[in-house]
Amino acid sequence: MSDLSSFNKRALLSGQLCLCGVAILWGSYSPVVRYIYSCSGPPTPAALTAVRTVIQAFVLLVSDLILRRQQHGSPSKAKTQRRSSSPTSSRRQEALPSSSNNILNTISTGLQSTSSKLWIAGAELGFWNFCGSTFQALGLQHTTATRGAFLIQVTIRLGGYARRFAPVRLAASKSIALAIIAVGWLSSIALLDVIGGKSTDYWSGWNNPAVLLAVLWSALGPGALVAFLQSQGQAVVPSAQSQVIYSTVPLWSALLAFKFMPEETMGTIGYAGGAVVILAGVLATR
Numbered sequence: 001m002s003d004l005s006s007f008n009k010r011a012l013l014s015g016q017l018c019l020c021g022v023a024i025l026w027g028s029y030s031p032v033v034r035y036i037y038s039c040s041g042p043p044t045p046a047a048l049t050a051v052r053t054v055i056q057a058f059v060l061l062v063s064d065l066i067l068r069r070q071q072h073g074s075p076s077k078a079k080t081q082r083r084s085s086s087p088t089s090s091r092r093q094e095a096l097p098s099s100s101n102n103i104l105n106t107i108s109t110g111l112q113s114t115s116s117k118l119w120i121a122g123a124e125l126g127f128w129n130f131c132g133s134t135f136q137a138l139g140l141q142h143t144t145a146t147r148g149a150f151l152i153q154v155t156i157r158l159g160g161y162a163r164r165f166a167p168v169r170l171a172a173s174k175s176i177a178l179a180i181i182a183v184g185w186l187s188s189i190a191l192l193d194v195i196g197g198k199s200t201d202y203w204s205g206w207n208n209p210a211v212l213l214a215v216l217w218s219a220l221g222p223g224a225l226v227a228f229l230q231s232q233g234q235a236v237v238p239s240a241q242s243q244v245i246y247s248t249v250p251l252w253s254a255l256l257a258f259k260f261m262p263e264e265t266m267g268t269i270g271y272a273g274g275a276v277v278i279l280a281g282v283l284a285t286r
Helices: 002-027 029-038 047-074 075-084 085-094 099-111 116-139 145-151 165-194 209-233 239-246 249-260 268-283
Strands: none
Touching: 002 239, 002 249, 029 085, 029 209, 029 249, 047 116, 047 165, 047 209, 085 099, 116 165, 165 209
16 A cells, blocks of 8 residues: 555656646747747748647657557567468558558558547647647737746646546647647638738748747747646646646746846736736635
């Protein structure tokens, strides 16, 4: 009994550390996006969201496929696969080169083995994540990173889903749905521009190395890594505790903006309002 209690405490502590990482990483999103829009020729919000979400989805999908291949390569599962192999499947495998065959089989198996419930969960979480990150990108064109962090507090409550699905799979499905919505948004805007005869440059400064690194960080840090850590942490941490940890996101954003963007300032009223938001999140858990 004591061993089980000790294991549960370690699991809870590990989950809390994951969510602290989420708060810090997501706190860097506002300063990074604000920096992108302070440079010349920044991407439009639609282009930024599409690019970063496609990178995020690709990284998590590849990670999920690698983990599945490792699991399928275990001795017990390898025997099962050998027993279930048939001459028909062997002939299909010989029809393609080995390298492309392995990649296609891995993706096909992964998609087919993914339950409809997981895709539903990913679609729901991806939609809400798209709304939050997109509105934040839109707002950060016209306000400071610290104000954006305090004013925009969108928390995706995935505790129930996180307890039912593996963290990487849930993060990957959510990111794929997010990328599909974001690319659809950008495609719709581009189509309307073509129909209307408009010539729009969606990212004139795409060759700026600093901006490219900032976009890459927004996709890998506050994007892919946050999606995984959030799924991992909320599988064991109660929602009330999660909310307390998430309420520190504006503090990290303000701290990072103060450190790396000294021109970003807030007045006394702004910080007082931020303190009220954080205090309300703490009181809501009691």
